[in-house]
Amino acid sequence: MLPKPKKNRNVYLDHAATTAMDERVLKAMRPYFLEQFGNPSSLYNLGRTANRALASARATISAALHALPENIIFTSGGTESDNLAIYGIARAHQSRGQHIISTLIEHHAVLGPLADLKKDGWDITYAGVNKEGFVSADEIIKKIRKDTTLVSVMYGNNEVGSIQPIAEIGRAILKYRKENNTAYPYFHTDACQAAGALTLDVEKLHVDLMTINGSKIYGPKGAGILYLRRGVKIKPMILGGGQEKRTRSGTENVPAIIGLAEALKLAQADRIKEGDKQKKLCSMLWNEIQKKIPKVKLNGPEIGDGRLPNNLNVTFMDVEGEALLLYLDEYGVMCSTGSACTSESLEPSHVLMAMGLPYEYAHGSLRFTFGRENSLADVTYLMKYLPAIVEQLRELSPVSIGFKQHAKYKK
Amino acid sequence: MSKKVKKTDDLSEPVDIRSSSGGGWLYSDVVKDHFFNPRNFMQYDEEEKFEYNGMGRVGSPACGDEMVMWLKINPQTEKITDCRWRTFGCGSAIASTSVLSEMLVEKGGMPIDEALKLKPQDILARLGGLPDRKVHCSVLGDKALQAAVNDYFRRTGQHARVLTAGAKVIDAALNVTDKDIEEAVLEGARVLEDVQKKLKVGVFNKESVPQIEELLRFYTEKYYG
């Protein structure tokens, strides 16, 4: 039987899902709930104070992005920002064309609107990825047509951590525009997973739109931004009082915006140091897994510059991810899986499938994503139990990958 | 072997097993107990020794899971005196099989005729329910059991008793069978459009539509009614 821990430890290894809020962020936010609760659109002093705070948050964020304050649109989070980018560009420029290019490994907040636009007559082209989960800039450029209005490629993949060549794609798009004497296509990137680890300099990345949210960088949930390059028009989705330069109506969520700005500032200031630390923990865990557990496979790029430093995605052959997850939960370890059994559609992770992984590999995949509060002790604790858990579930399993073909594929 | 399990949420409420309410998670105590302490599974050191006279292996097209069941049937009494299983699947699949194995061998063993009549609902009832999305996991056990009993019939030369669950073609052009409809229902289909989506087919032949709708009702009733 499995060993039981003397003391259960909570080991949170799902930072790609969301993060705890930083105390400093909470402190910055607090006054704006209670005393400084004004509506930034109000003219009296209380409103003006809120407006000033909003302006300073905007300035902080735009500085982190090397952008202008007026290019920052506050939204309710990553999903809204992605939706606004895609619908906003598609609908504002549909007289020019109805073709969009994206990739097979995007977040559902991008894939959803694209599938919806397709129903309305848009033509969507998806670029594939290689075995490690990388999109090729060349392939994207080759897909551009006269009627392409938008290219949307995520910055860092949430499941396998592959960092996409955003700057390279951005440069190639610039070149295309110049050679063809056109302003199209625009270029959007979802940087939700990248914000804590990579540069967000929009000038270096050559992006026209960029999505960031607060809840992955120790900021509040329900707060996000869309960077929108000057001169690029989008059609708003939420209409009303005309806030955010008429691109996103609704009274600004001042405390959340203050928190988001503080969180982004802290995340960007710490990103190199934190990245190094988390990368070390990732490789340590991966080394230990290889040493102690047979039949495992790393999904995604090698741990290194091509991979988000906090992401480790491993397949444990012959076992099912949700079962692993539930066992780990009993020990206080929290992570996620790409198994079909956890998904609403009973389909395995679209990212692992796009990488050409066989079905049964996705089934046994676990994703660990590290964060600021993790330490070596977490890795040690996890590795005290993980080998036994995998062993136990393997004993229960009739499947032996490499020997028999999987049922789903037997024809 | 057994251990204390935490009280979980009220299972009369529909349960989304992905919801993270923070507290204990959301299967019934019975499911948890069987998941963490599975009974009668085939241990490594038994593989060579365990004597059986019926073995069934099935795969679930729903999410790609697999199950094997080994039965030891007393030819005189036709009772299942012992059984072993292995399951590749989620917590619900493991718990379902474990519970099923317990039902088969308790009280001196279940007669095979009775075993063949077991329905997924019987397993579900004993488990204290599963979330809708997980009902299909319990169906696998039922199918593995039938396959194993059939194997026993074949081994003992009782070919006439073999139950053939032949698939009936509903839409010849698309090669859609009643089995396909059953699986679609288990994967969550409730109306014709769902079936089309799950089976990735276009429009059905007009004549086949009433029959498909009837099967939809039948299987929805069977598994969720």
Ligand code: FES
């Ligand atoms: S076995 Fe896949 S969902 Fe239960």
